[in-house]
Amino acid sequence: MQSLLDRKLLFITGKGGVGKTTMAATLGLLAAQEGRRTIVVEVGEQSRMAELFGAAPAPAGDETRLQERLSSISIDPNRALLEWLQALGGRVSGRLLASSGTFQYFAAAAPGAKELVSMVKIWQMTRAGRGRRSHDLVIVDAPATGHALGMLGSPQTFGAIARVGPIAGQTRHVEELLKDRARTAYVAVALATEMAVTEALELQAGLERQLDRELSAVIVNGLLPRRFSTAEMAQIAALEQNGVSREDARASGMSAGEGRTIAAAAARAARAVHERSRFQHNQLARLRRRSFEVLSAPFVWGEGIDLEAVQLLARQLARKL
Ligand SMILES: Nc1ncnc2c1ncn2[C@@H]1O[C@H](COP(=O)(O)OP(=O)(O)O)[C@@H](O)[C@H]1O
Ligand SMILES: [Mg+2]
Structure with a gap:
């Protein structure tokens, strides 16, 4: 071309x-x-x-x-x-x-x-x-x-x-x-x-x-950018649900409750980033079905x-x- x-x-x-x-x-x-x-x-x-x-x-x-x-x-x-x-x-x-x-x-x-x-x-x-x-x-x-x-x-x-x-x-x-x-x-x-x-x-x-x-x-x-793989997203979902272990929380100087709250918030944020990028890449796929070249700029x-x-x-x- x-x-x-x-x-x-x-x-x-x-x-x-x-x-x-x-x-x-x-x-x-x-x-x-x-x-x-x-x-x-x-x-x-x-x-x-x-x-x-x-x-x-x-x-x-x-x-x-x-x-x-x-x-x-x-x-x-x-x-x-x-x-x-x-x-x-x-x-x-x-x-x-x-x-x-x-x-x-x-x-x-x-x-x-x-x-x-x-x-x-x-x-x-x-x-x-x-x-x-x-x-x-x-x-x-x-x-x-x-x-x-x-x-x-x-x-x-x-x-x-x-x-x-x-x-x-x-x-x-x-x-x-x-x-x-x-x-x-x-x-x-x-x-x-x-x-x-x-x-x-x-x-x-x-x-x-x-x-x-x-x-x-x-x-x-x-x-x-697409930051997370499918496997990573599964880990993030688990984190959102279960939080971190008592030991991990304590190692970071937090109570088990604090650890759970922070882990859930971080997991939610990661999921939002992922969803947004996934939506964008779906739109990209919509364009890729056509005859023109599709270029992307970050x-x-x-x-x-x-x-x-x-x-x-x-x-x-x-x-x-
Ligand atoms: N790749 C990008 N990343 C971040 N900001 C961008 C990017 N491209 C454009 N912008 C910002 O988006 C706004 C609109 O861009 P502009 O080139 O002026 O659009 P248009 O000419 O289509 O109206 C500007 O404020 C610009 O700085
Ligand atoms: Mg312009």
């Missing part, structure tokens, strides 16, 4: 808060470490990438250098649409567009317009530009599933109406790129919960419907995800790619 990173475009989506941005950073780091010139595109008003890598963020629409071979850029779909309208209109001044409600009116009346101009920008990044080499890999940290499908469907929804300006020709290129298995891969990020897994499967269905495409991989994020303990955590995740993922 073609490696996930061996494409022009990786489109990452999934339910809100499941770790899309974290995985975009992780895959970006990995690709750059392997020698690919990589750019991570953040869609919307976020610019988390610069913060994560401790770089001074460039103004929206400009590339920020994160480290060797790795950069990021953020696309604001509203701004992208405004720029497109200005370029198209020429006569219509930017101020008029921004102030008169024309823009809002247009944005509301032309579904898919913002999404399509954003997709055109992304397509352009996969190609060499004026005086600039192309990136080897463009990773899109896309919005949550529904919105992401809106972006992917925009060549059909808006492309059909946009018959003027340069965008008419570009629409076809965007569509070709999105449909091309060799150049574009789709990755869903999911937590190992029933809802997130269901949403990943819905994404798969949406890709098939809209583009005749499929997910290349699902990354199950925040996975807890839960990283600490105060949120920092660069060190991303490096750790990249090392873990590298072994599975």
Whole structure:
């Protein structure tokens, strides 16, 4: 199978808060470490990438250098649409567009317009530009599933109406790129919960419907390790029921009653950890029955995800790619 990173475009989506941005950073780091010139595109008003890598963020629409071979850029779909309208209109001044409600009116009346101009920008990044080499890999940290499908469907929804300006020709290129298995891969990020897994499967269905495409991989994020074997769980159950022997309790400076209480509490805690991880692995099994690759990323303990955590995740993922 073609490696996930061996494409022009990786489109990452999934339910809100499941770790899309974290995985975009992780895959970006990995690709750059392997020698690919990589750019991570953040869609919307976020610019988390610069913060994560401790770089001074460039103004929206400009590339920020994160480290060797790795950069990021953020696309604001509203701004992208405004720029497109200005370029198209020429006569219509930017101020008029921004102030008169024309823009809002247009944005509301032309579904898919913002999404399509954003997709055109992304397509352009996969190609060499004026005086600039192309990136080897463009990773899109896309919005949550529904919105992401809106972006992917925009060549059909808006492309059909946009018959003027340069965008008419570009629409076809965007569509070709999105449909091309060799150049574009789709990755869903999911937590190992029933809802997130269901949403990943819905994404798969949406890709098939809209583009005749499929997910290349699902990354199950925040996975807890399986700590106990079946035999150990049997011992833990016995401990929960019987507590510890009087001798063992005394050896730890406790009365038999205290020993029983503490042993039962510890056993309950161990069982809770086990049950949670078992549930997660069952969700993983639900995904494994499908045709896409299933990768997992561990839960990283600490105060949120920092660069060190991303490096750790990249090392873990590298072994599975
Ligand atoms: N593997 C992980 N282990 C621990 N925390 C994580 C992990 N992945 C993401 N997080 C945390 O979960 C939250 C959401 O992650 P984020 O990547 O911003 O998700 P999204 O982009 O899908 O909204 C963040 O606070 C992030 O630090
Ligand atoms: Mg995000």
